[in-house]
Amino acid sequence: MAIIERETEVTATGIDIATPTTTYGVLKRPVAATGWRAWVFTVDHKKLGLMYGATAMFFFIVGGVEALLIRLQLAAPNGKVLNADLYNQMFTMHATTMVFLFVMPMAAGFANYFIPLQIGARDVAFPRINALGFWLLLFGGIFINLSWFLGGAADGGWFMYAPNSGPVFSPTHGIDFWAFGLQIAGVASLTGSINLIVTVLNMRAPGMTLMKMPIFTWMMTVVQFLLLFAVPVITVALFLLSFQRNFGARFFDVAAGADPLLWQHLFWIFGHPEVYILVLPSFGIVSEVLPVFSRKPLFGYPFVVFSGAAIGFVGWGVWAHHMFASGLGPVSVAVFSLTTMAIAVPTGVKIINWTLTMWGGKLVFSTAMKFSIGLIVLFTVGGLSGVTHSVAPSDTQQTDTYYIVAHFHYVLFGGAVLGIFSGFYYWWPKMFGKMLSERLGNWNFWLMVIGMNLTFGPMHILGLQGQPRRMYQWTEARAGEGLFNFAFWNLVASIGSFVLAVGILLFLINVVITARNPTKSPLDPWNSRSLEWMTSNPPKEHNFDVIPTVHHLDEFFHRKYEEDPATHTMRQIATAEEVLAEQERNADKHIHMPSPSYWPIVLAGAVPIITFGMIFSHLIAVVGGVILLFASFGWALEPSTAPESDFENQAAHGTALDKVGH
Amino acid sequence: MFSTGFKYFLGVTVLSIAALIMSLFVLDQVAIAGVAISMLIVVTALLAGIAVVTRDGQTTTSTPDASNELASQSMWPLVTSIGVVLLALGLVTSSIVFFTGVIVLLAALAEWMIQSWSERASKDKNYNAAARKRVLNPIEFPVLAALGLGVVIYSFSRIMLTVNKTTGATLFIVFGALVLIAGILFAVKPELKRSLVVAICVFGAVGIFTAGVISATSGVREELVAAKAESHELPECGAERSEHFDKEATGTLSLRSSVSATIELLDGKLTAQVVGFNKPQNTVTVRRSTPTSLIFRNLDAKEYRLVAELGTRTLVEPEGATEKNLVCTQLTAQGSEQLLLLDIAKSPKAGTSYSLTVPGVEGQSIELVVP
Amino acid sequence: MTSVWIMLVKKSRAILGFAAISIVAASCGTNAPQDTWQPKGPNSKIIDDLQRPVFAVAGIIGLIVAVAVIYTLIKYRDRGQPIPEQTHGKPALEITLTIIPALILAVVAVFTFGAIFKLAKTDDTEMIINVTGQQWWWEYDYPTQNEFGITQPIISSGQLVMPVGTKVLLRETSRDVIHSYWIPALNGKRDAVPGRVQTLRLEADAPGIYAGQCTEFCGLSHANMRMEAVALSKADFAKWVANQQAAYVAPAKDSLAQQGEEVFLNQCVRCHQVNGLMRADGTPAIAAPDENVWSGSAPNLTHLMSRNTFAGASFDLLSKQCRDEVWNAPSDVVGTKYLAGVTEECLNQKDLRSWLRNAPAMLPMYANATQLKATGGKYRGMPYLALTEDDISKLVAYLLTLK
């Protein structure tokens, strides 16, 4: 457990130190501070979760602006908003930003914030590694986007197929920035996944068996395992690419006998699990929200768990369905066609279970619930269009057309993004102690759903009419006749994208209005079911005054309600406030959380310096390497809690704990 | 007393003088080096004088809270001066010396700064020591680790490059065994004198490092020198056997997906199986400027190679002369396959043609058409 | 709460209506040239016969889910009922609902397998065409095939000409990056991967021109990398073959075209081959694109005017009116119209001239040698040649003679 009993640990190591009355300089270990330092040097999983969220939201806006530019360019034939080069950079970076810098960090944010709370832990297993992960992600994201100002961004598409990504075909540094930046973000994902896996496996509250774990934690655990095994594969691919671009390796050089399909295999072995990495967190969120607003447990909890795990497994055997047109040979195509159909089954199980969760319930249509219902319907559309191209021959007509664009936006926007928004509305009071406006939320929901259908719906038709993807312009010569031709649907899609943008703007407005509104939220505004609600809003630094012992799935609900043996309906036996008061009465003594640390941000800061040096001057890389080595040894030599001597004037200010809580 | 600053500047001066004398003997660019170093000597000597007169600019009053004890003895001034001199020497000699100087200088300055800072961090000596450790250990550990690691790796690779292959392997296992034995010895005899242990370790370290340096100066073994001089281009294709080229000629290459045609030799007959054509062909179309792979499958009893005759090419030396432009596979045994990778930029000149033949098999050829 | 479910009902209507419109519009609405639902050959028919029922099944399942969700939302909305029993699921129901979709998919899989292997069949091929992709055009070469009268290799670009009712096998590869060959009316797509030779079967039922587009992202002008497949009746195809193999006819002495030939020899022949073209000294003019262009190839311009497009198939060589006449011709006369080639009055002077004037301004390319360190200064695409208007006129006159 990550609770530090500070007792006599420090003196026990033999260094007998009296606290000096005055010290100079900054060489003290940071202790729980206020202001910006409280954030920059923090190792608190909740603060890091929020920072992940804020970073992701920032990149969501960046990626969104890129998307709007793309739609502006394509609104009419022979678009002139962007030139071919800029357009190629735009769609590459739109995908990269949305996948790696928005959805993944956002999911990491939710996971960081809520997994320890949901399993009744006080922190994650490795708090400093957690901080390192966040800073790496942030620096990696900034690093990739630096390329816009240093000669142009990557222009090979997010799939970066070789040999088009080679030095001959993309002579700017864009792809170097892209490859190194993703490498950095990859390390962040890897450290995050190790951390959360250990947290979930090792730090559950007493009594919480794996099958009593909240479903969101379950889905996130599956995601972490997917990350754990998928990230190294893309790491290898990116290394091969970087070595080719920067050191003259020949991995994708056809003249040397190389096979460009190697990249595609490596990329998609990572890339397909990545799809589930993006969408499973939202499945988890929805599986939390639906039971709460149906007042009923998740239907078939074990089925949902195992279907999630099954998706995690089968997800490894379907990668080549991205390559049906690459020329794999009929046998491979047939096999991957079959596995792709197979993975539709566990996905279907989830849809059925969500519907059956609502069946027989007492449905409350809050904004969070609406987003979840939206996900069920829209993700189904995406899933079914997915089935149509698991049929390989039909996929050879559809792949690389707008039909595919439509498909994965229904999956990722209709799936991942709606789930994330559902999570925002559901957990906002938990994270900030204030409720997002439900009225604005309603507008937000409908504008997003309508905008999304207007934007991506017509793309189905465009694709089937034969408009390929990744074209910086389309011409009237191939647009077809009649009203419902390319021109019409492209215009509809572009209008839809702005409706969608307004919907998302409303969310941001909602956030600002809520922040300014002094009204506090009730302790348990949704009548929720799982452990994270058994703390104050927002939670104290140490999460729980006493670690609860778990007896049920949906422990919190069962502490509030009891079954009436006659009618089998539930009646309330305690309010949330009473449950919490009970906790506070039995609070643990001597809880010490790990102290903040300088090292994560220093270590993370060294990495982009190294990669920057790899691109421009190896001398800079050496400097970065020295900082990295310095920081990692500093890290290794640092005890988890600061020595007593570093806590300033404790008598006056009380313990760090007291300052931060409440 | 002599102040720290004085010691430092004096050190630089003395070492600079040594460097000047050395450079006079060793270097050709005496003018630049001499001027540079002489300037350094003058400046540092002057500064040393100032330092000793002003006692490093220290006034008598000390800050109230900081420690006003005299600075403890320190080796960092000396190391810093060594760094400066190395740096200056490196400027005129080699970049390795220069960078060593930079690293030594930076390391020493960092150590020095932090040490002197930590000595005044507070009144509490223990606290100061702890503070120093916290900051400096992260620098010292990796530097020491890198040094130790570097010495072993460098020395070892150098020794191995010098001695011949068999001796190298033997030396390697002997060294491994020695390390192991020493470990076991120290483990079972913990009562061994500390000085003995240190002696063995130092002896080992110095020994290996010296051997490494000696090896480095005496150069790599002859075979490697010869190998380096050798051309590694694939040699010409003739009917004659080429030892280097055909050494370890092996079976298939794993490029099946990209094969354009398979050339079969059976019963003295050469035929081409072209992807898409149902019947054997006697022409193969090869696209211009496109890496194209052909598989040569030898089903005949003897060893053969497939040769592509691609017109003539002009030689650089003697100027204007031409020779046949040939590309070939290695010798291919019966039942095995070899890959031939072609990349032809131009169509054959009018009246000529490109063809595939097998030396030793007469009258059989397949035309290569390059549209 | 009522307002919510009314809105949900409305939304469901929108979705249903939307799905209906989508299907109708996509399948028979607009006659787009690249429509994937209008097969014009046996290969694409195999795909079409497979995808129509799959889409229907998918649509029905989608409807069932939508209806089920909406019904649930209406029926179980919060009307003040007590908190329901905390049931955790019914395994039997779960397993049934897992097996049903699995069975449906199993049926789909059986038909899919059949189609995959039918489409992969190559052993009954009747004709072979080599297809080579490069940035940003396609080269076609026809190996010697006596049964079609092809006695010497034919090389062409922009338009794939093929006989109807013949099983044509394309052997695809690429000279630089991955491209993808796609004529939706005739078959699905197949990538042209450098270093690999991959096959794609095409067969057209009726004469006509079928549009396609490169579908693997291949750099700057990916959007402009188009292709057209021209299916001709067997008799017309024989005429086309004969014309392609016809000897070079030098332009008449002292004509504008002859001056154009000189310009061509000075400028264009560095990259572009015209078979049979002689230099003034009587030696054949051999193009050396490998010295100037990174991919080592530029379109062969022999019989340029027998094609309807130039610069790959990025631009039309026919004026809009003439082009529409050929494209919209009924299938029994399309061959005759196509074989007429490009005449002076039908030539798309405007585009051809501006192409000669400044090609990179018309098509995004890496045509500035100073920026191409990585390619050793070789172009990728056609550079700006600084031709005078006079030279351009001469060249156009000359190109018109390349029938």
Next chain:
Amino acid sequence: MTDAAVHGHESSTGISNIKLGMWTFLGSECLLFGGLISTYMLYRGRVTGGPRPAQIFDIPFTSVSSFVLLMSSLTMVLAVSAAHKSEDKKTNLWLTVTALLGATFVGGQVYEFTAFYNEGLGFSTSLFGSSFYTLTGFHGVHVTVGIIMLMALVGIFKRSEVPGKKAEVVEMIGLYWHFVDIVWIIIFTLVYLIPV
């Protein structure tokens, strides 16, 4: 990495956080080496210029250096066992010996690379060259990182500032070290012993 060592007293699985974390990390490493090995296996025969594998490999030498690396696994086991018995001196001794043997192996690899380079196999000579250096280089970097960790551990122990139980930390690094050795056995078999 040592945070949890302080409080490894209770965990749901009974394995301490750092050890479980290392196991998880090694799981991920399997995929990393899996990807690199696949790349090598795909490209090992593809030589369009420069030496072919069989022409330059020196199997006797590589066998010897593999043996040295395997020996280091043994000394690592001894270090772990000494740490469990709280014999600080012996722990330090065996850690040092392990590091030395590891450094010897890396020295051998540097020699091997230099020799191969002299014999004409550069990083960009052929696909075989690129994939060989990448695969074995990645392994070498892993060994080097391992050595640095071992030496740091010795340094930290000497200053007796290690937070938490020593045995846990030694065991965790031992896991890493054994993993790196096992990977080498696979690489040695696939790269050197199986003929192309």
